[in-house]
Amino acid sequence: MTRDWWKHLILILGVIVVIAPFYMMVSYSFKSPGEIDRGEGGFFGRQELMIDPRCVALRDPSRDDIAAAADRFPGQSERQIRDALMAEAEVECSMHPVVFNYSKAFTEAPLLRYLLNGVIVTVSIFLLQVVVALPAAYALAKLKFWGREAVFGLVLFCLLIPVHAIALPLYILLAKLGLTNTYAALVVPWTISAFGTFLMRQFFMTVPDDLIDAARMDGMGEFAIVWRVMLPTAIPALLAFAIFSIVAHWNDYFWPRIVVTGNRDLFTPPLGLREFKGDGDGSFFGPMMATATVIVTPLIVAFLIAQKRFIEGITLSGMK
Amino acid sequence: MAGLNIENLTKRFDDVEVLKGVSLDVADGEFVSLVGPSGCGKSTLLRIIAGLEEQTSGDIKIADRSVAGLRAADRNLSMVFQSYALYPHLSVAENIAVPLRMRRLTATQRLPLVGRLMPGARIQADTISQDILTAAERLEIAHLLDRKPGQLSGGQRQRVALGRALVRDPAAFLLDEPLSNLDAKLRVQTRVEIAQLHRSLNATFIYVTHDQVEAMTMSDRIAVMMGGRILQCDTPEAVYDDPDTIEVAEFIGSPKINILPLTYGTDGQLSLFEQGLGLRGTGRIDGAVSLGLRPEALHLATENAVLRGTVAHSENLGSEVFVQVDIPGLENRVTLRATPSQRAFLRVGAPVSLGFDALAALVFDGNGHRVRGIQVAPRSATEVA
Numbered sequence A: 001m002t003r004d005w006w007k008h009l010i011l012i013l014g015v016i017v018v019i020a021p022f023y024m025m026v027s028y029s030f031k032s033p034g035e036i037d038r039g040e041g042g043f044f045g046r047q048e049l050m051i052d053p054r055c056v057a058l059r060d061p062s063r064d065d066i067a068a069a070a071d072r073f074p075g076q077s078e079r080q081i082r083d084a085l086m087a088e089a090e091v092e093c094s095m096h097p098v099v100f101n102y103s104k105a106f107t108e109a110p111l112l113r114y115l116l117n118g119v120i121v122t123v124s125i126f127l128l129q130v131v132v133a134l135p136a137a138y139a140l141a142k143l144k145f146w147g148r149e150a151v152f153g154l155v156l157f158c159l160l161i162p163v164h165a166i167a168l169p170l171y172i173l174l175a176k177l178g179l180t181n182t183y184a185a186l187v188v189p190w191t192i193s194a195f196g197t198f199l200m201r202q203f204f205m206t207v208p209d210d211l212i213d214a215a216r217m218d219g220m221g222e223f224a225i226v227w228r229v230m231l232p233t234a235i236p237a238l239l240a241f242a243i244f245s246i247v248a249h250w251n252d253y254f255w256p257r258i259v260v261t262g263n264r265d266l267f268t269p270p271l272g273l274r275e276f277k278g279d280g281d282g283s284f285f286g287p288m289m290a291t292a293t294v295i296v297t298p299l300i301v302a303f304l305i306a307q308k309r310f311i312e313g314i315t316l317s318g319m320k
Numbered sequence B: 001m002a003g004l005n006i007e008n009l010t011k012r013f014d015d016v017e018v019l020k021g022v023s024l025d026v027a028d029g030e031f032v033s034l035v036g037p038s039g040c041g042k043s044t045l046l047r048i049i050a051g052l053e054e055q056t057s058g059d060i061k062i063a064d065r066s067v068a069g070l071r072a073a074d075r076n077l078s079m080v081f082q083s084y085a086l087y088p089h090l091s092v093a094e095n096i097a098v099p100l101r102m103r104r105l106t107a108t109q110r111l112p113l114v115g116r117l118m119p120g121a122r123i124q125a126d127t128i129s130q131d132i133l134t135a136a137e138r139l140e141i142a143h144l145l146d147r148k149p150g151q152l153s154g155g156q157r158q159r160v161a162l163g164r165a166l167v168r169d170p171a172a173f174l175l176d177e178p179l180s181n182l183d184a185k186l187r188v189q190t191r192v193e194i195a196q197l198h199r200s201l202n203a204t205f206i207y208v209t210h211d212q213v214e215a216m217t218m219s220d221r222i223a224v225m226m227g228g229r230i231l232q233c234d235t236p237e238a239v240y241d242d243p244d245t246i247e248v249a250e251f252i253g254s255p256k257i258n259i260l261p262l263t264y265g266t267d268g269q270l271s272l273f274e275q276g277l278g279l280r281g282t283g284r285i286d287g288a289v290s291l292g293l294r295p296e297a298l299h300l301a302t303e304n305a306v307l308r309g310t311v312a313h314s315e316n317l318g319s320e321v322f323v324q325v326d327i328p329g330l331e332n333r334v335t336l337r338a339t340p341s342q343r344a345f346l347r348v349g350a351p352v353s354l355g356f357d358a359l360a361a362l363v364f365d366g367n368g369h370r371v372r373g374i375q376v377a378p379r380s381a382t383e384v385a
Ligand SMILES: Nc1ncnc2c1ncn2[C@@H]1O[C@H](COP(=O)(O)OP(=O)(O)OP(=O)(O)O)[C@@H](O)[C@H]1O
Pocket: B013, B018, B036, B037, B038, B039, B040, B041, B042, B043, B044, B045, B210
C-alpha cells in the first residue's frame, strides 16, 4: 500500500482531470449568472432568490394593463401604478437559480423532444447495427468461404477510416437521395458498424465450434444459430458494443449538425445545446449547463446499470 | 432406427489426405466403435457421417438412402460431443427441448412470447415437456431440469448431452469420445449405462473412442482405424484374438502384445533364437517374420525354455500382476501376466523362464500382415516350453 502511493497519486490526478469538467457542469447548473461570472458560491451556489430579467421584461405593463389595474390602486398616478405592477412582476419572476436553470432548460428549447429524438436515433442505430454486424461477425468467425480473410481485412481497414473523411461524400449522397433533414439521414449511415463486426467476430472466435455443430445437429439453420445461440452467449460483448455505440451516437454533434439543417423537430440533444449559445447577453451558462446535465444523465444511469456486465464484456470472458 | 453404409469415403484437407477410402456397414441396432490413435481421422469420419463436414469422395447411405448433399439437420442423426456442447444460456430442460422444438414447432410457434399463442403450440409444448421428462427420468437427471449447464458437474453435463441426443428418435446415435472428460470411476459407470441404453433403445450407435477398453466392453463390433483407414472391423473377441495385422494386435490389448522376432526356415519351421517352436508355416512368408504373444499367453515355466531372462519390473493390479522381463537378445521387454500368488518368484532381478501357449501364438509377415494356417506340431500341441 505505502509503496504504491505514487500509483494512487497518479490515479487521483487522472480522476481530477476527468471529473473536473463534470463538476463544473453540474455546479454551474445550480448557480445564478452572477455567481457564475464571479466564480463564487461553492458547488451549490447560495441559492438566493434571483430575478429573471427576461420574465420581468415580458411583463412590462402596457397602457391598457395600467388602465385595467387602475381599480386596484385607487387614487394613484399612472406612474405609481406602473411601478407597483413592475414590483409585482419582479416578485412573480423571482426564483432560486437551480429552478431557473432547469426550467429554462426545458422551456427555452423543446428539450424533451430532443431527448426523444436522441432515443429514437441511438436505439435505431444500435438495433440495425446488431442486425447487420452479428450475422457478418458469425460468418467471419465461423463459416469457411473463399476470400474470408480478405473480407476481414476490409473490415479492419474500415476501422481506420475517420468519419470526417467520408462525411462530405455521404452528405452529398444523402442530399441527392433527398434524405437530408430526415431520421434516415441520422440513422442510415451508421447502420453498418465495422467496429461492431470486429468486436463481435473476436468474441465469436472464442465460442467453441462444437456448440455450433450441436446446434446444426439439433436442426438449426445458420440464421437460427446466430440469433438463438451466438446472440445469447455474446450478451456481455454485445453490451460492451451497445455502450460504445450508444455513447458515440447520443453525444454526436458533428453528424446531426451536418444533415439536420433547420428542422428543429429533428434536433438531437447535443444540437439542442446550441440554443443556449450566448446571443450577446451571454448569461445563459446556467441553463446551458442544466441542459448538458440532463443530456448526460441517461448515459450515466445506463452505464451504472450495465457496469458489471460491461466490464465482463470488455474482457471477453463471457464463456468458460 | 436404421442401418448405415459408408462406401469408399475419402477426405482431404488441403493437401493432407485424412481419410483414405473408408468403407463400413453398420447394421440396424448395432453398436460399432471406432477406435484408433489420436489423429487417425475418427472424428473426421463421424463428422462426415453427421453432415457437419463434406467428404471429398465416396457415399454414405442411411437406411439405404444416400444422404449426399443433405444438411446435418435433415439426416436425422443425433450426436454427443466430447465437450458436451450444451447451450450455456438455456436450462437443462430447454437444452433437451431444443431438438424437439426445432423439429416439431413451426417457425411462428418458436417465436418468443407470441409463439405460445399460435394454434397448436400448446399441445406441442405439452408433448415436448412430456418427452423431456421421460428422457430425463431415463438418465436420472429429472431433478436438474431447472439448472443451467454452468451449475452442473461434468458427469451431469454429460448426461444432459445424452438426454438431448436421445430425446428424439434419430436414425442413429453418433458419439465422439463422450466419456473422455470424466474421471475414471464415472467413466466405468457411464460406460455400463450407455451399453444398457443401447440395449433398451435398440438403436444404432457409432461410438468414437481412443480407449480400447471402452470399445471392447461396449461394442458389437470394433472398427480399428489407423492412418485414415479401417484396418479391421469385427467383434471385440475377433479383433483381440484374431487380429488381421500387427498394428491391430498392438493397438488392442493392454498391456501391449509382445512382438518377438522369428526366423522362417526353409523347411517351414518357425524358430525363435535358433530354437524350433514346433510351429510350421505353409507356403511363402515375405520379409521378417514376427511372433505376437499376449501377456496372458505367457506363463512361468520350470524347465529350460526358449525365453529366459530376469524380472525388470512388476505391476501389481491386485487381481493380476504384470511382469516385465528382460530377455537377452531382445530389444523390448516381454510382458507376462501372472497371478498374485506367483509374486514370490517374481521379485525384480529374479531369473525366470517363460513358456507360451502355441495355439495363442500370432504370426505376422514382414509387412505386418497376419500369417494364417500355422500348423502346431503334435509334440507341443498346446504348449511351448
Ligand atoms: N478442419 C481441418 N483442417 C485441416 N486438417 C484437419 C481438420 N480437421 C482435422 N484435421 C486433421 O485431420 C486429422 C484427423 O483428425 P481427427 O480429428 O479426425 O482425428 P481423431 O482421430 O478424431 O483424433 P483424436 O482421437 O485426437 O480426436 C488430423 O491430423 C487433423 O490435424
